[in-house]
Amino acid sequence: MAEAIKVLLVSLPDALREQVRCFLDGVGFQPALPAVDNLDVLREALSREPVDLVLSFDAPDQIPAEQVIESVQERLLDVPIVVIADSLGGARSVALMQAGAQDCLLRTELARLGLVARREIEARRARAERRQFLENTLHLNRVLRAIRNVNQLIVREKDPDRLIDGACHLLVETRGYLGAWIALGGLDGVPERFACRGWPDQVMESQRKVVRERWPECGRRLFGEAGGLISLTPAKDCPGCPLAGGYGQSHSVVVAMRHQERWMGALGVAFPAGATYDAEEESLLREVAGDIAFALDDINAQRARAEREEIDRRFQVFFDGAPIGKSMTGLDGRLLRVNPALCRMLGRTAGELERLTWKDITHPDDMAESEECVRALLSGEADRWEMNKRYLAKSGKIVQAHVTTSLMRNREGEPQFFLTHIVDQTERVELEARLTQADRLASTGMLAAGVAHEINNPLSFVLFNLENISDMLSRCVERIQQIRHILVEKLGNDQATRLFEQRRDLLDAFDFGVARDNVREALDGAQRIKEIVRGLKAFSRVDAGKPEPIAVEDAIRSALTLCRNELKYRARVVADFAATSPVLASEGRLSQVFLNLLINAAHAIPEGNVAGNKVLLRTWQERGTVCVEVSDTGCGMPKEVFARLFEPFFTTKPKGVGSGLGLHISKNIIQECGGTIKVESEVGKGTRFLIRLPAFAGETRPGPKDTVQQPEKRGPAGRVFIVDDEPGIRKILTRLLCEHQVVAAGSGLEAKALLEADADFDVILCDLMMQDFSGVDLHRWLRQERPDLARRLIFMTGGVFTPAARDYLDSVDNLRLEKPIDAATLKQIVADRIVISRSRQAM
The missing domain is CATH 3.30.450.40 (GAF domain)
Structure with missing residues (x-):
C-alpha cells in the first residue's frame, strides 16, 4: 500500500510536477503536491501544517534556494530539502549542501528523485524516532529522579x-x-x-x-x-x-x-x-x-508510638515514682501492678503482691465496704470511691490508709482494671488517736484535778476537825481517869467505887473511849480519801511537759490507787519496793504507764479466784538503772501476739474495749525518759513487763512531799496571816494555830489591803488559786513592795495549777504545801518559821 506523503513544491515549473509525481509513485509514495511561488506563502505553508519533503527549483527568477532553506530552519523543522536546477556547478552544490539542503539534482537527473526522497524521508523518520527515544529517556529519567528525590525526602x-x-x-x-x-x-x-x-x-x-x-x-x-x-x-x-x-x-x-x-x-x-x-x-x-x-x-505511627511511649514513661514515673501507694487490680481481684511506695508500705516485694488479690491484704473489718466499692464501680453507680481502709502488712502490722479507687474502661466502655491511690495515714491516724487520747486524758485530768481540788478543801477541815476531836476525846478520857484517881484518894476505894456505880454516866470513860476510837476510824477513812485524791492529782498531770526527779514508787502507788477496784476481785497485789534513786520523768505520765500495765494485768485475770492469782509490783536498782517489774499470773499471750504488743492500734480485746494505743503510748513515754520496756509471756502462765529507767544523779529540789511529820515542838507565839477564799479552811487553820496571833483574809485583794496597813507577820499561809487576785499575784506584789515579807509566804494548793502558776512556782524558792495538810506538820512548820523570823528581827 502506497505511503501518503506531503511534498511542498517551491517555484517548481508545472512541466516537472507530473514527473515528480511519477518518480515518487515509483518508490511507493502517494504524494500530495501543494505548490508555492513566493516567500510569504512558503512561510505560511510551513507554519500551517507539517510537510514530509520540500522540493525547491533554483533559478535566477525564482525564490533563492538559500531563503527556502532558511525559512525551514528558522521554524526548527526537521524537513528534508532537495534542490532541483537546470544547471549546477560544483561550488554551488557544495554551498547549498552546507546551507542545509539534503541533496541537489539537475533536471536531467530527476529520475533519481524517488530514491533520494525515499532515503531522506526514512532518514527523517529515523531522526524523529531517535529524538522521541531521547525524549522518552529524558522524561523517564526525570520521573525516576522525581521519585528518587521524594523518596530521599521521605527517608530523612x-x-x-x-x-x-x-x-x-x-x-x-x-x-x-x-x-x-x-x-x-x-x-x-x-x-x-x-x-x-x-x-x-x-x-x-x-x-x-x-x-x-x-x-x-x-x-x-x-x-x-x-x-x-x-x-x-x-x-x-x-x-x-x-x-x-x-x-x-x-x-x-x-x-x-x-x-x-x-x-x-x-x-x-x-x-x-x-x-x-x-x-x-x-x-x-x-x-x-x-x-x-x-x-x-x-x-x-512513629509519633503515636512515641506519644504512647511518652505516656507510658510518664505513667511509669507517675505510677512508680509516686510517694503514695498505687495499684492496678484486675476484675478478678488479682493485683496486676503495684508501685514501690505500696511495697514499702506493706513490707512486700512487687512479685509477692502481684501473686495476691486485694482481699489478701485487706483488714477483715473493711472487707464489706471494699466489696461495696467494687460493686458500685462495676455497676456504674459511682465514678470513683473514697474510703478509709486498713491494710495488712506482711509483718501483720495494720496500715491505716485513705483510698481512692476508679474503674478504668476502654474506648468501648468495657471495664479493664481498677486503679487505686493509697495514702498511708498510719502516722497521722496514730497521731490523731494519740492527740485524742491525750485530749481525753487531759480533760479527764482536768476533771480529776478539779474534783481533787474541790475535795481537798472540805477534806482539809474534815481531817483537821477529826484530829481535833480525837485529841479532845483523848484528853477527856485522861481527865476522867484523873478525876477517878483523885476520888479514890479522897474517899477511899470502897466509897469511891459506890460513887462510880451511882454516877456511871459522869465518871465512866468508856463512852468517850468508844467515841475516840470511832473518830480515829473516821480519820483513817479520811486519810484513805486523801491518798485517793493524791492519786487523782498525779493522774491529772499526764500532760506535764517538764520532767522532774520523782520516785517510781510514788507513780506506782498513784496508779494502784486508781485501779485498785479493777484488781481487788481478781488477784492479790504484792508490792516489793526496794530503795531506789529518783528518775527524771513526769509523775503523771509515768503513772499512766503503770496504770496501763495494771489494767492490762487485771483484764488478763478472770474474776473469782483472788487467792489463786497475783499481781506483783517490784522495784530494785542495778547501779545507775532503776528497774520495775509488773507481772501477773493471768492467761498469758502467744509469741505472735506479744511480738506486736507495742504496735499502734494492735489489740486482742473485743471491739470497743480497747483502742490498741495504751501500750504503744506507754512505750513512747518510757523511751522519752531514756528507758526501755520489755515483755515476756507464756500462755496459761502469765505475763511479765520489765521497765528499766536511768537513775537521776543530780540533786533533788525540796517540794511539798519533802515535809515530814516530826514531834511537835513548842516555840514562841507569833503573828500568822492566813489567806484563803474557803471559809472552812480559814476557820480550821485559825483554830489549829490558836496559840499564835492569827489574822485571816478571804481574798487576795483583801490580803493586799491588810498588808498595806499592817505587814508585821512572821508567817503568811496563802492559797495559790483564788479569783481576781491569786496567791501568785500577791507574792509578785510582795516581791516588789516587801521582799522580806515575800520570803515568809508559804503557798497552799489543792492541786490545780495553771501553766503560768506552775512556771511561777518553779521560779521561786517558797515552800509549797498540798492540801489536805497534816496538822502536826503544819504546826511544826509554822513554829519553825516564827523562830527564824524572830531571830532575824533580833539581829
Missing part, C-alpha cells in the same frame, strides 16, 4: 509540614510543573495541613487563605472518584473555585493520597500551558502520592 524528613512542602518543591523543580500542592486531612472539615510551591507568592498566599477555610473543589470531587485521580482545567471545570484564577489555561491533575484504603489527603499539580500528561506521568503522580501517604502514615 519526619516532620509532616516540612515533608509535604519539600515534596511540592521537588515536584516543581524536578518535573517542571507550573505548581504543586498537597492538602492533608478529612473532608469533613478544613485541611489539617497544606503546602504549595511553584506559583507566584501572591497566588500561593491566596491558596493558603482559602484552604484555611475549606477544601479546594477539586479535592471534594476527588473524594468521590473511584479511580483516585481527576484531570481538569480549573479555569473551565472549576468556575466557582477561588483558586482557579491562579492556573490560567494550564491543565491540572489531582491524585488521592491513600494508605491501606484510608483517605489521607490530595496531591495536585499544574502543567505548563500546552503540556499534556501520559500514563507514565499518571503513574508518577500516583506513586509519589502513595509514597507520601505511606510516609505520613509512618510518621503518624
Whole structure:
C-alpha cells in the first residue's frame, strides 16, 4: 500500500510536477503536491501544517534556494530539502549542501528523485524516532529522579509540614510543573495541613487563605472518584473555585493520597500551558502520592508510638515514682501492678503482691465496704470511691490508709482494671488517736484535778476537825481517869467505887473511849480519801511537759490507787519496793504507764479466784538503772501476739474495749525518759513487763512531799496571816494555830489591803488559786513592795495549777504545801518559821 506523503513544491515549473509525481509513485509514495511561488506563502505553508519533503527549483527568477532553506530552519523543522536546477556547478552544490539542503539534482537527473526522497524521508523518520527515544529517556529519567528525590525526602524528613512542602518543591523543580500542592486531612472539615510551591507568592498566599477555610473543589470531587485521580482545567471545570484564577489555561491533575484504603489527603499539580500528561506521568503522580501517604502514615505511627511511649514513661514515673501507694487490680481481684511506695508500705516485694488479690491484704473489718466499692464501680453507680481502709502488712502490722479507687474502661466502655491511690495515714491516724487520747486524758485530768481540788478543801477541815476531836476525846478520857484517881484518894476505894456505880454516866470513860476510837476510824477513812485524791492529782498531770526527779514508787502507788477496784476481785497485789534513786520523768505520765500495765494485768485475770492469782509490783536498782517489774499470773499471750504488743492500734480485746494505743503510748513515754520496756509471756502462765529507767544523779529540789511529820515542838507565839477564799479552811487553820496571833483574809485583794496597813507577820499561809487576785499575784506584789515579807509566804494548793502558776512556782524558792495538810506538820512548820523570823528581827 502506497505511503501518503506531503511534498511542498517551491517555484517548481508545472512541466516537472507530473514527473515528480511519477518518480515518487515509483518508490511507493502517494504524494500530495501543494505548490508555492513566493516567500510569504512558503512561510505560511510551513507554519500551517507539517510537510514530509520540500522540493525547491533554483533559478535566477525564482525564490533563492538559500531563503527556502532558511525559512525551514528558522521554524526548527526537521524537513528534508532537495534542490532541483537546470544547471549546477560544483561550488554551488557544495554551498547549498552546507546551507542545509539534503541533496541537489539537475533536471536531467530527476529520475533519481524517488530514491533520494525515499532515503531522506526514512532518514527523517529515523531522526524523529531517535529524538522521541531521547525524549522518552529524558522524561523517564526525570520521573525516576522525581521519585528518587521524594523518596530521599521521605527517608530523612519526619516532620509532616516540612515533608509535604519539600515534596511540592521537588515536584516543581524536578518535573517542571507550573505548581504543586498537597492538602492533608478529612473532608469533613478544613485541611489539617497544606503546602504549595511553584506559583507566584501572591497566588500561593491566596491558596493558603482559602484552604484555611475549606477544601479546594477539586479535592471534594476527588473524594468521590473511584479511580483516585481527576484531570481538569480549573479555569473551565472549576468556575466557582477561588483558586482557579491562579492556573490560567494550564491543565491540572489531582491524585488521592491513600494508605491501606484510608483517605489521607490530595496531591495536585499544574502543567505548563500546552503540556499534556501520559500514563507514565499518571503513574508518577500516583506513586509519589502513595509514597507520601505511606510516609505520613509512618510518621503518624512513629509519633503515636512515641506519644504512647511518652505516656507510658510518664505513667511509669507517675505510677512508680509516686510517694503514695498505687495499684492496678484486675476484675478478678488479682493485683496486676503495684508501685514501690505500696511495697514499702506493706513490707512486700512487687512479685509477692502481684501473686495476691486485694482481699489478701485487706483488714477483715473493711472487707464489706471494699466489696461495696467494687460493686458500685462495676455497676456504674459511682465514678470513683473514697474510703478509709486498713491494710495488712506482711509483718501483720495494720496500715491505716485513705483510698481512692476508679474503674478504668476502654474506648468501648468495657471495664479493664481498677486503679487505686493509697495514702498511708498510719502516722497521722496514730497521731490523731494519740492527740485524742491525750485530749481525753487531759480533760479527764482536768476533771480529776478539779474534783481533787474541790475535795481537798472540805477534806482539809474534815481531817483537821477529826484530829481535833480525837485529841479532845483523848484528853477527856485522861481527865476522867484523873478525876477517878483523885476520888479514890479522897474517899477511899470502897466509897469511891459506890460513887462510880451511882454516877456511871459522869465518871465512866468508856463512852468517850468508844467515841475516840470511832473518830480515829473516821480519820483513817479520811486519810484513805486523801491518798485517793493524791492519786487523782498525779493522774491529772499526764500532760506535764517538764520532767522532774520523782520516785517510781510514788507513780506506782498513784496508779494502784486508781485501779485498785479493777484488781481487788481478781488477784492479790504484792508490792516489793526496794530503795531506789529518783528518775527524771513526769509523775503523771509515768503513772499512766503503770496504770496501763495494771489494767492490762487485771483484764488478763478472770474474776473469782483472788487467792489463786497475783499481781506483783517490784522495784530494785542495778547501779545507775532503776528497774520495775509488773507481772501477773493471768492467761498469758502467744509469741505472735506479744511480738506486736507495742504496735499502734494492735489489740486482742473485743471491739470497743480497747483502742490498741495504751501500750504503744506507754512505750513512747518510757523511751522519752531514756528507758526501755520489755515483755515476756507464756500462755496459761502469765505475763511479765520489765521497765528499766536511768537513775537521776543530780540533786533533788525540796517540794511539798519533802515535809515530814516530826514531834511537835513548842516555840514562841507569833503573828500568822492566813489567806484563803474557803471559809472552812480559814476557820480550821485559825483554830489549829490558836496559840499564835492569827489574822485571816478571804481574798487576795483583801490580803493586799491588810498588808498595806499592817505587814508585821512572821508567817503568811496563802492559797495559790483564788479569783481576781491569786496567791501568785500577791507574792509578785510582795516581791516588789516587801521582799522580806515575800520570803515568809508559804503557798497552799489543792492541786490545780495553771501553766503560768506552775512556771511561777518553779521560779521561786517558797515552800509549797498540798492540801489536805497534816496538822502536826503544819504546826511544826509554822513554829519553825516564827523562830527564824524572830531571830532575824533580833539581829
